[in-house]
Each structure stands twice: as structure tokens, then as C-alpha cells.
Amino acid sequence: MKKTSSLSELGFSDAATTAFFRQIKDVAASSSAAAGDADAPSQPNHRIKISIVGAGNVGMAIAQTILTQDLADEIALVDAKPEKLRGEMLDLQHAAAFLPRVRIVSGTYYAVTAGSDLAIVTAGARQLPGETRLDLLHRNVALFRTVVPPLAQHSPDALLLVVSNPVDVLTYVAWKLSGFPPNRLSGFPPNRVIGSGTNLDSSRFRSLLADHLEVNAQDVQAYMVGEHGDSSVALWSSISIGGVPMLSSLRESDVEFEQAVLERIRKAVVGSAYEVIRLKGYTSWAIGYSVASLARSLLRNQHRIHPISLLASGFHGIPDDREVFLSLPAVLGRSGVIRIPSVQLTEEEGKRLRKSAQTLWEIQQQLGLAN
Ligand SMILES: NC(=O)c1ccc[n+]([C@@H]2O[C@H](COP(=O)([O-])OP(=O)(O)OC[C@H]3O[C@@H](n4cnc5c(N)ncnc54)[C@H](O)[C@@H]3O)[C@@H](O)[C@H]2O)c1
Numbered sequence: 246m247k248k249t250s251s252l253s254e255l256g257f258s259d260a261a262t263t264a265f266f267r268q269i270k271d272v273a274a275s276s277s278a279a280a281g282d283a284d285a286p287s288q289p290n291h292r293i294k295i296s297i298v299g300a301g302n303v304g305m306a307i308a309q310t311i312l313t314q315d316l317a318d319e320i321a322l323v324d325a326k327p328e329k330l331r332g333e334m335l336d337l338q339h340a341a342a343f344l345p346r347v348r349i350v351s352g353t354y355y356a357v358t359a360g361s362d363l364a365i366v367t368a369g370a371r372q373l374p375g376e377t378r379l380d381l382l383h384r385n386v387a388l389f390r391t392v393v394p395p396l397a398q399h400s401p402d403a404l405l406l407v408v409s410n411p412v413d414v415l416t417y418v419a420w421k422l423s424g425f426p427p428n429r430l431s432g433f434p435p436n437r438v439i440g441s442g443t444n445l446d447s448s449r450f451r452s453l454l455a456d457h458l459e460v461n462a463q464d465v466q467a468y469m470v471g472e473h474g475d476s477s478v479a480l481w482s483s484i485s486i487g488g489v490p491m492l493s494s495l496r497e498s499d500v501e502f503e504q505a506v507l508e509r510i511r512k513a514v515v516g517s518a519y520e521v522i523r524l525k526g527y528t529s530w531a532i533g534y535s536v537a538s539l540a541r542s543l544l545r546n547q548h549r550i551h552p553i554s555l556l557a558s559g560f561h562g563i564p565d566d567r568e569v570f571l572s573l574p575a576v577l578g579r580s581g582v583i584r585i586p587s588v589q590l591t592e593e594e595g596k597r598l599r600k601s602a603q604t605l606w607e608i609q610q611q612l613g614l615a616n
């Protein structure tokens with residue numbers, strides 16, 4: 246169908262959209278809802294249901310933010326600890342008089358999540374003293390084997406959003422396991438499986454820059470991409486403040502800055518999570534807001550651009566046959582990842598991204614999920 250917009254009526258090329266955006270691998274072929282603009286039809290009486298697996302610090306911060314922002318008609322909580330779970334559910338239900346009307350249910354079984362529009366996974370094992378990151382990952386893969394298949398079975402049309410760490414590898418694991426139930430021929434299409442990725446890292450990056458420049462963080466466009474955490478890549482070349490490209494405008498003003506300074510700022514962004522953990526033991530509020538912002542863009546079909554972990558095969562020189570999930574800015578809507586803007590990376594940025602992709606791919610080879 247021919248696209249019409251005010252700009253196309255003024256003669257601006259419709260080809261601009263295709264030139265500016267791409268889709269992730271296999272999306273067009275995987276399902277009709279996956280294809281670009283073919284978003285789910287709007288259903289006026291549809292009640293939005295969000296399930297959250299893992300009622301720990303992160304899961305409950307997400308639940309509370311979703312609740313206060315009125316993003317769901319029903320919230321289902323799942324956790325392996327029945328008493329803690331019931332306590333959390335009751336505590337939220339007791340706030341009913343102060344909140345929008347939302348049904349809150351909970352259970353240690355997955356039938357409680359049936360018919361979810363969005364399933365968020367925050368369940369995760371904690372690192373034991375002396376345990377390697379790889380051993381922890383193996384334990385989390387075992388945990389995901391008990392979480393993802395029943396979630397997918399009870400909500401075959403849901404969007405799946407992974408928050409548990411290491412988020413990029415576990416998003417890949419969730420995607421692979423979403424096809425696990427014997428009654429499904431294939432797993433979820435990749436546009437419906439995403440990780441919270443660097444949405445939070447980018448928010449930390451924007452708030453640091455905003456603080457320094459004394460502007461509102463919402464007027465700072467700045468992305469961290471790649472792997473969530475230590476090796477995330479700051480896209481310095483594309484930062485803009487109120488539409489003004491930051492680095493080129495500093496260069497024109499003869500303001501000196503060195504690569505080392507930029508790297509120190511990136512490290513400070515990464516280190517900010519460790520600082521919060523050192524001070525209070527865990528992070529919760531910022532990830533709660535970050536995930537709620539993703540839920541809003543997805544379920545309200547906002548077409549907002551967020552850096553999230555997605556199937557990155559074929560982007561920025563990552564080989565087509567390497568199924569890795571990494572964060573790239575993506576347009577999000579009711580069908581999940583709709584399109585990916587063709588972000589320009591410098592040679593160094595591209596190199597770092599491909600290095601992360603290679604590391605993640607090598608780790609994934611040890612998980613036995615490749616096919
Ligand atoms: N992606 C991000 O930006 C980001 C930010 C912060 C935390 N995290 C990650 O989120 C995860 C949760 O962190 P947290 O601080 O809430 O931990 P937590 O220990 O407080 O909560 C984890 C919850 O998962 C539950 N759980 C464990 N196994 C389960 C299972 N098989 N089924 C259902 N529930 C199960 C536990 O009972 C617990 O309530 C961690 O992996 C953490 O690293 C990610």
C-alpha cells in the first residue's frame with residue numbers, strides 16, 4: 246500500500262524510510278505481524294496483560310513503575326518463592342486505593358501468565374563466591390529452561406523482554422528456548438524477543454552529559470550500543486544536544502578533547518551500576534523506569550527509538566550466520582522491533598561492536614543451543 250504522509254504530499258521521497266531503516270534477519274519471513282508496519286490491529290476492548298517472572302528487587306521495581314504509569318490492566322507475578330511472592334502481591338494490592346484499577350495476580354506456576362501481551366523475565370541466579378561468570382551463565386540457562394518454554398506456551402503471541410544478566414546472551418537463550426514446547430513448530434520470531442540491553446546504559450550516559458551541560462536529559466540524544474555492561478560502545482559520533490551534533494560543534498569551536506577523556510566518561514557510565522551496587526547492594530529504580538519505558542513503547546505502539554538487545558546478525562559487519570543479540574537503536578511498537586535505523590558507526594565503534602559479537606558468539610557455542 247502506498248505510504249502517505251504530509252511530507253510525501255510535499256514531494257519528499259517515500260524511499261527515505263527504506264533508506265533510513267532496515268529490518269532484523271528473518272523478520273519478514275517469520276510472521277505477518279512481524280513485517281514492518283503490519284502491527285497488530287488495534288482492539289479497543291483488549292485488556293493489556295503484563296507478566297513479570299522474578300519478584301526480586303528488579304522485578305518489583307518494574308511492577309511498581311508499570312503500575313504507577315498505568316501501562317497494564319493486569320499484572321501477573323511469578324517467582325519460585327511462594328511466600329515472598331504472595332507478600333509482594335498483597336503489598337501492591339493494598340495500594341489499590343491510590344492507583345489505577347489493575348488486577349494483580351501471582352503464582353509459582355505459569356498458567357497465571359496465560360494470555361500475556363508482554364512477558365518480562367528478571368529471574369536470575371546470583372553469583373556464588375568463587376563461581377566463574379561462565380558457571381553462573383550455565384546455571385541461568387538451566388533456570389531459563391524452566392521459565393521460557395512455559396511462558397511461551399501460555400502466551401504464544403506475547404512479546405518477550407529479558408532483563409536478567411548477562412542480558413545479551415540470555416536474550417539469545419530465551420529466543421532459542423521460545424521454540425521449545427513440542428506443540429510449536431518454531432520459536433518466536435526474532436522481532437518479538439528483545440533484551441533491555443543498553444537502554445539503561447544510554448539513560449545513564451544521557452544523564453551524565455545533561456548534568457554537565459545543564460540541560461534536560463530528554464534533550465540529549467546519545468546512545469550506548471553493543472553489549473550491556475563493561476564493553477558497551479558509546480556512539481560519540483552521533484550525540485546531539487537539541488539537534489546540534491555535539492562533537493563536530495565542539496571541534497568547530499576549538500574546544501579540545503581527547504579520546505582518553507571520552508573513554509573515561511564511557512567507563513564512568515559503566516561504573517555507575519557498580520557504584521549503586523556497592524552502595525545499596527543492587528540496582529532497581531533506574532532499571533524499573535527503563536523497562537517501563539520499553540513496555541510503553543511496545544504496548545502503546547509508540548514507534549519510539551530505544552537501544553535494546555536484538556538479533557544483530559548482518560548489521561555493521563556482524564556475519565549473517567552469527568546469531569548474536571546486541572544492542573542497537575531500534576524502532577519499537579506493538580509487534581516488537583519494527584525497524585532499525587542505519588546508524589553510522591566510526592571504524593573504531595564498528596570494530597568494538599564486532600569484537601563483542603565475536604565474544605558473545607563464542608560463549609554461546611558452549612551452551613549447546615545453536616540448533
Ligand atoms: N539488564 C539490566 O540492565 C539489569 C539491571 C539490574 C539487574 N539486572 C539483572 O536482573 C536480575 C534480577 O536482579 P534482582 O536484583 O531482582 O535479583 P533478586 O535476587 O532480588 O531477584 C531474583 C528473583 O528471581 C527469583 N527466581 C529465581 N529462580 C527462579 C525461577 N526458576 N523461577 C521464578 N523465579 C525465580 C528469585 O526467587 C528472586 O525473587 C539479575 O540477573 C540482575 O543481574 C539486569
